[in-house]
């Protein structure tokens with residue numbers, strides 16, 4: 360009969376697998392067992408953090424061991440910034456994943472030797488850090504890392520004892536990292552103090568924690584699928600827009616994760632809970648005529664005509680400057696050009712909106728507020744923002760971008776078949 364370690368490797372998820380090979384017991388078992396099976400390309404990657412004086416010897420050990428088993432091994436280096444606020448363990452993991460992502464052949468998956476007892480530690484740690492359902496689902500057997508790695512953890516269902524047994528039966532030599540015994544690290548404290556104490560009272564403690572995590576992970580997967588379906592129902596033609604009508608038709612508990620997923624897909628940083636709450640209520644307006652908006656960490660969401668719109672805030676302010684129309688005018692957030700005529704008929708100043716501007720439109724006897732004119736064009740606020748104005752020497756407003764012209768300016772343009780063009784971005 361196959362041993363549990365071999366059974367756990369029954370399915371290779373990709374043609375080429377790279378094993379994260381620290382040289383410790385767990386990853387030594389993983390590499391050895393995969394090397395014996397050889398269902399596809401296999402490679403070992405060892406990351407040297409340079410944190411220990413012996414780390415060079417470990418790197419050598421990994422190269423020699425992998426070669427002995429007939430596997431190519433590469434040593435990588437990953438520096439850790441001293442005083443990283445996330446703590447040494449998290450910083451080392453992040454640096455390691457980045458180095459591994461850079462070294463992984465295209466299409467290859469990274470196999471890691473995390474096992475069930477690691478999972479139990481992860482769940483306890485996350486509980487103590489106030490994680491929600493997603494985090495308490497623990498590590499997944501397959502997942503994508505933030506650095507773009509496709510991860511495979513085939514041993515997640517196996518107790519550490521199964522790996523120890525395998526290592527003994529095959530006489531594997533492995534490295535014992537002294538950091539794994541340093542009780543100052545939370546994970547080590549849980550491994551050596553807390554989990555053994557729990558297991559004395561509840562022998563199945565680690566298995567129970569890992570099973571609960573699996574239930575939560577399955578629940579989370581169902582919820583994520585429901586959120587993605589709901590998001591598809593609420594999305595406007597422009598993916599930066601979320602339609603309020605369909606959003607309000609969704610159940611309230613679904614609206615919050617839906618909004619979070621939408622922000623994440625647009626590349627925005629996580630929204631604070633209170634703002635998610637406001638959005639889930641439809642981002643109520645403050646003033647009857649104004650549009651509502653909220654801003655966080657350089658991003659802005661605003662409500663306009665039945666939709667929410669999200670974008671990274673761009674600097675749209677600029678200093679007023681003269682322009683004769685001969686060459687296109689480059690502003691920080693766009694370009695203004697005169698097409699079909701050599702130069703403007705009179706000197707103008709190109710200026711940002713200040714508010715309160717009025718315009719004498721073609722065919723109208725009186726001036727009208729620019730704000731109203733733009734609103735009646737149905738231009739959303741994010742497109743109105745940063746629109747450059749052309750002001751004549753007599754302070755008459757001649758153009759608002761390429762959308763609205765004064766009567767006298769439009770006559771001049773029409774006589775020549777000319778026009779203005781405003782290209783934001």
Ligand SMILES: Nc1ncnc2c1ncn2[C@@H]1O[C@H](COP(=O)(O)OP(=O)(O)OP(=O)(O)O)[C@@H](O)[C@H]1O
Nearest residue numbers: 379380381382383384385386404405406471472473
């Ligand atoms: N320096 C490293 N280089 C390459 N892969 C690593 C390294 N450190 C850890 N890994 C991979 O990440 C997995 C989980 O990391 P963890 O910190 O729990 O490792 P570990 O306690 O050193 O485990 P192991 O006994 O497998 O070496 C390991 O099983 C291994 O596959």
